[in-house]
Amino acid sequence: MPSSSQGHQFDTWVFYPETDELLCSKTQHTQKLEPQVARLLELFIKQQGKTLSQGFLNDKLWPDTIVEANSLYQLLAKLRKVLQDIPRTPKYIKTIPKKGYMFIAEARLLSTAIGPKLKNDESTTPTNTNSFLFNVGHLIRNPLYIGMFSIFFIACFSAIAFFNHKPQLLTPPEYKVEDISYELGLEFDIAAHFEQDLIAYVSQFNQLVIANKLGNQLYEHSFNTRVAHPSWHPNKDLVAFWQYIEDKCVLKIISSNGKQLHETKAVSCDRIEAPLWQSDDELTLVVHHWDNSEGFLYRLSTRQFVKIPVPLNKGEKLIKALKAWENQTFYLVKQVNYHSKLITLDGNIHLSWPYPIWLATFDTKQQTIITNDESKYHNLIATHWDQQQYSVMRSTQGIFSTLSIDKHGDIFAAAESWQVNIKDNDDLPIFSSSSIDYLPVSNLLGETAFMSRRTGVCEVYLHANDKIRQLSFHQGHEYVGILNWSPDNSLLLSNRDNHIVLYDRNRTTKQFSSNLPLTLKNAGWINNKQVWGSDGENIYTYDLTGRITSKTQLKNDFIGFHHQTQQWLILKEQQLLTTTTLDNLNNINVLTTLSKQQANHFRDVRFQNQSMYWLSQWSKQDYIWQFDMQKSNAPELKKSGSLIWHYDIKPDGSLLIAKMESIEGDIKKLAIKEQ
Template identity: 45%
Template structure:
């Protein structure tokens, strides 16, 4: 059985880089567990981009040694093809943060035809004290120790680090460790070592795992529509296959009842079965876009998380009465409800993420029981340690745990894929689905447009054949331009803000996008301007009125701006589907399942003209409208299957499905009218157990 151990590598080559997460050089302190660069002189802190922080880590850990460009490229972008100047751009950013000059460097020296050299002496910072900015007087450096004792000093550091066992590491090369995943917990916490083992390992997709709290029962989804029930060792017991996708099984904490969801058309059905997959109950169809795992509150009640076009909401569902009651959560309009969790004293708590992407765990009385300085999306309760295990704030989505007193400790970091759900039994055994996939943009012949093993999506091509798109090539969602057979990165983003759209202007010289509530304009080189959209939530629809004016909508209000960011007009107009025809100077609007045209939104009802009446499966979860050569394209979802549609405005009753399959993220139309699709592929998902190991005496 394949196992991956999270114990610290004991080799002397890795020892210092693995156990040290904070470094001092000159008047700087670098906390690579938080991607933070502290300027002691200015008393300021900068949050570095993850890739910039990784670059600084590599340079620091090889201080005094030249690192070749090839080595840095390989370690920063493993198995990924990037632009030749990607490393140069990272170095430029890092030098800017360090106020360094490439021609007269104090920190990073370019060694011609060889690589780069980190110049200043580096000292590890002892993390026992939790002071944000340590003073240089409190630091012990190897330069202060006689050379005969340096080796002993380093050995003592390693010995202390092993005793604390803070670090979970990923070895990225044969020469040294590149990424350290560590906890910020105080010394009194001794993190448990975890060992991973495969429960399923055959080719295919197994995900959405649920472990019974008390009994030797496991449930998960296989190939999207089959419910599998096994032992916790993976021995098959029972299965049931459905005609549409199912998701998120959850065992009753004491009884052999299993709740799970089924997507059906534009609805979701909650099923309850026994341990042999025999049906005990099915709800009436519930309108939904997406759902999260149900949470058992009692034998007759579950807390359901259901998303629709307005966002996610929590509901109390009573099985016997088939009663659905919306729960009033303590959240502000600009905040997002993520999901529910059954935790301490068998009570249900709720995860809320605010406008600054900070998360909190609350009860219905409004009390805050826990907070995180980043968005939480993966979480569950560990009854053995009475902690919440969740994703961390890194791009790698490692697992960390947090106690009610605020102390944290690392759980597990994986070198492949990402964890997509968690289930934990009474022994503290963590069952999770580890998934790997790519998102490639492919043409009508199913050939990739770009050669990449990353996530490339949201492509928009202009008539010149230039494609702007999103990608996670750096670990963050960034905007790229593909032109003249070259790929150029346009955005260099920090934080968790999300991009919803991209659009070329009518002259094909500028690109409109967003970062959460901000609207951003790019040319082919860089950002031109960014400004507040003045919506209460992130704009979901957007476009150009002409070459000098743009519009955006949060589905409630439509705002128009000039290119300086001045708000020209604010119109109250509710629509889930809105696009402006710059050629005809007409709005195209969907209301219900009817498509209209109008010259004005302010006088829409008086001016609207019916274009077409669309079928139900064409309007559910409708998104991504494009108007190209008098033809309207868009996406919808039906029974969790993605559909791309086409409607010529010259023949508006010829509504056609041009693509229908699961896992489509976005689409694009080439200049010759050919369809391109960005979809998940090479999808592999297996069930893993991450098991706490007994402490060695």
């Protein structure tokens, strides 16, 4: 049964809008709807009995976006197919000629308990008491029957006692929302002191703010680079936090008045999680790298990092550490199938969720773990150790990005909202969008393909002739991080995790596994008939059916292929190398040597004529570089800034930038209402 707490029932169907799930009560089969199909069904149910025009539905489904005329028709066709609704004799969706569409079924709100259902203990079947006493009297005359009856009686009594020991149903608390910070700008990474009247949060990326729980500031300090994830000592006024410095992270500890007390050596990192205090001398740390994550126990007295052997299966990733029941340390792990589990060091699984969990903290008052739910809005949900759940809060402004809970059960949350628009060199959007768009790649015809999360998951779109067309319709959580045009601009290539996907201008045409031993990192075109993929240690080439045509072992930090010169470009230990063939690795030339700043998190390589462009990161700042491969001069910095997700080079050499903007973040307090 779906995990959502409310459903809408019509005929033999139950629709759960928060998880986009549709349950057939006849077969008890649940299917996951495409996000836009689910939104269309939700609109129909909410407006049942009303005629909805095509313009109304387009505005609701694709706000501020120009779409193809048949986009709505395609969604309707998909929804009708799922519901087995025949347009000529509709049971659910009726076409009103020249006016629109009407949902003609009667839908009602269905409340469903999320926790385990308990049987009605008071419901019994009447029995013939006299007959029962007569049979017992007959049985006790036989000693054998007495022994059997005694065993039967004890077993039944034990079973009754066991099954009557049922978990107590949770009573969800009610919360009221209070604003703690509401200044323009970005406040995030909130940490509330468990006992004292103190909170800490990050403002404008490089400012650490300490305030009381009403939001009145007590201390503020600005750093020259980005800071993140403060964490309070459970009963002292000490706060630990991270600072990004170049390609590393440094853990610092200060008092509530700003006095610095401790600083670790710098450790290599991509990003980090909030430190977890174990004692006055020890903290548990989770450090993420580009390809893996590690847990450490850090001792202040000896400045020692001890690696924690978190038991992970192949392909699993450590997300964070948290303290929960009986003050025990648990580890949140993302599984290969994008499910999540909460484990201890002995490998025991204590909780699991059938979707990715990235936000988690423990509520000691309710004895539940508060996490994000499966909806695209990342609402908050509470899970008890016995798997009972209840809804905590729906986001009304952006999404919840960090959580912290004090001993009273009050939740302090950072609610963030932003958008990522693709912009030209004059910092103007190439089209209006209110969603998250990035990974732009343009061609010589003036078309731009990009990836967007406007439906809640990664989808590929094409912007051409002032219109946007969706090319992929996916339901999973797989990530798209690669997007390239073929040399003749007829096809697009992307990844979807470890798969390679091909598209024409209308739809997905082919998807196949890369079959690489490790995670797919880069992929692209060799010519119009061949593509390649690399996992950082191996390079495979494929024909367009997905058949592997060659395999080469070559350890690299990055690899790309330049069609005009028919050369492979390889980055290895800051050296930029070039070769015309992978068959003879002895014939590799050194093109130039990059600085650490230019080579750190080297990604998104683009070629324009004889110039090579790429994106790097240093102290959590993003940099776009240009390198002339003929002149071999030093790379030239083209643009820098915070939160540059992706970029592209137009035919005239100008930049298209996909950058996070319109960023707002506020600290909210979800206070428990007094009963």
